[in-house]
Amino acid sequence: MAGSTGGGSSSNPSPAPPPPKILLAKPSSGPLPGKFARGAGEDENVPHRSRLPPVGSLNLLSDSWDFHIDRFLPFLTENTDFTVVGIIGPPGVGKSTIMNEIYGFDGTSPGMLPPFAIQSEEIRVSARHCTVGIEPRISAERFILLDTQPVFSPSVLAEIMRPDGSSMIPVLSGESLSAELAHELMGIQLGVLLSSICHILLVVSEGVHDNNMWRLLLTVDLLKHSIPDPSSPMLSHPQSSSLGPEKESRDKLHVGAEYMATPIFVHTKDDSPKAQYESYISTLWKLRDQVLSMACPSFSRTLSEREWLKNSAKIWEL
Template sequence: MAATSGSNALNPSSAPPKILLAKPGLNRVGGPGGSEDESVTLRSRLPPPASLNLLSDSWEFHTDRILQFLTENTDFTVIGVIGPSGVGKSTILNELFGFDATSPGMLPPFATQTEETRAMARHCTVGMELRVSAERLVLLDTQPIFSPSVLAEMMRPDGSSTISILHGESLSADLAHELMGIQLGVFMASVCHVILVISEGVHDMNMWHLMLTVDLLKHGIPDPSSLTSSYSQGSNLGHEKETKDTPQEADEEYLAAPIFVHTKLRELDLFPINTLQLRRALSQYFSLSSFMGKKYVNNIKAQMQSSGSSDNKTDDLGSAELELFLIPSKRQDDLQRVQCESYVSMLGKLRDLVLSINCRHFAKAVSEREWLRNSARIWDMVKNSPVIAEYSRTLQSSGMFRR
């Protein structure tokens, strides 16, 4: 993944492509000429002019402000992160970006949780944010999954949702909140090369369950290179034709390569016997999922053989394991007689793993700009997915959510 020269930019005579680093200060919504109550009620406003949100808090996709930072380069990698609040998503993305936290006066590309936000039970990321590194890594950060603060912000006094999650359907806030995580997961699995699934500790399996649900509901959603010009947003006919024109078969739909990351672990959790049990549990949990599909195994095996790899694992890929990465608690570094590697060291190793992983490729070559435009179409397909809509109705009829 080499850095792209200025000649790959939209205008060859211009400066080298811009790099999204720090997030500018956001303008307060409301202000003169419009009340804050109106903006909360309508939830249809555009993101503030300085926003770098790809997906806004109104659950709408916005490309105009991001397009200027992307080029016609086709040698890029999309890495997404998904997980609950406070598990270290933004910290991991900052590490992937190559941000040096010791540099004075430099803001991190992705805002991390502070003591103030933690005390107020608030979240940092709204919707989805995008940054691009000098290595042409397109990094996507999502709002937290299973977040009470997200639910509180989207709930009206009568319990209904202020955000339109499924086009044309009015939902209760708790059901809409449940579907938000699923939609984010389906979208990330469709447009990323690698998706980091972050959990806290060794006993939280909620993200595992979410990804199984994503695998179950991701049908008819192609990768960004497979869209045809015949697709039109909001058209069911276009959606059906797009599915037929997609080169993947029904059992070979594209899925980003997942890396399951568990953070804030104790030294005991990192003992070899415990890590082995967790790896076995992960493999068993996803043994029948598409994440362990035959196409993926064969693809990795072919890549390893073509690169001349002598790794003995090449012959054992029929029982390949999913990538699992464990990061100790930052406080572990302050303890005496710690036997595991440090928090900082493991963050660096995670970056090395992500940059070297044999990830899945899109069906065809696509430029950064084409990827962004087609990702907007894919988001529209996710919101119009009949499979997700049917799942929503099933959840509603279960009686677990408000009506």
């Protein structure tokens, strides 16, 4: 089904075996800005991918909780027909596996690595997480997929905690906070950002009775109303570089109808006695079909992939 990868046959009678590949759609073949621009004497036969940043450094949101656009920007184009799908949930519920399926990854293809790393048995046993911040990928169909670090994660909490119990990550204007409070705020910030910049937000939990996730979404819903969508014209205003937490700035940015990503609730376990089970792969296929075929909400105006990314960084400042 989904996820087959194309490849042409070579006329060379003895082709070298291809190296393992990361599934990541290439940007357009036109010139790229800055340090990724084509050089005057550059060999046009050099693969385009070699001039792009390493996949491992693409994180939009880093482990220091800083938003970066320069790493992912070269993979985006001026195309305006794209869909942003984000995901949020606790550790070990299969978020990266779901995103790989939506991408169209075919695990049966030899030598192919999944676009999103999945939790190995070693990581599971050591109680660690394999996704840091926000890891983006973009499919050939121009689906921008945002995999995220887990919320309510003991391993994330352990990583940000100093010996005295304070947080190593300044999540509120450099204010010193306890690690527990900072960890909770990080989950809220992540939820507000995703609901502001995505068309579809997958909310994954083990079951419908995950009260922590429901409380998180209620908090996100309360805080989201002061945040514009990425296409707000005020985000592109020259004065937007000085965005601050002041109410006046928020009121100027809050124009038009309120926007929020469409949530899809995904439960990876069903403990009800009447639950009808089907194969895991079949369920993933159905979820992928639903995501790819659903009518997504529109931003307030048309914008390109590159504009979306730049304005998403400004939303993060809010």
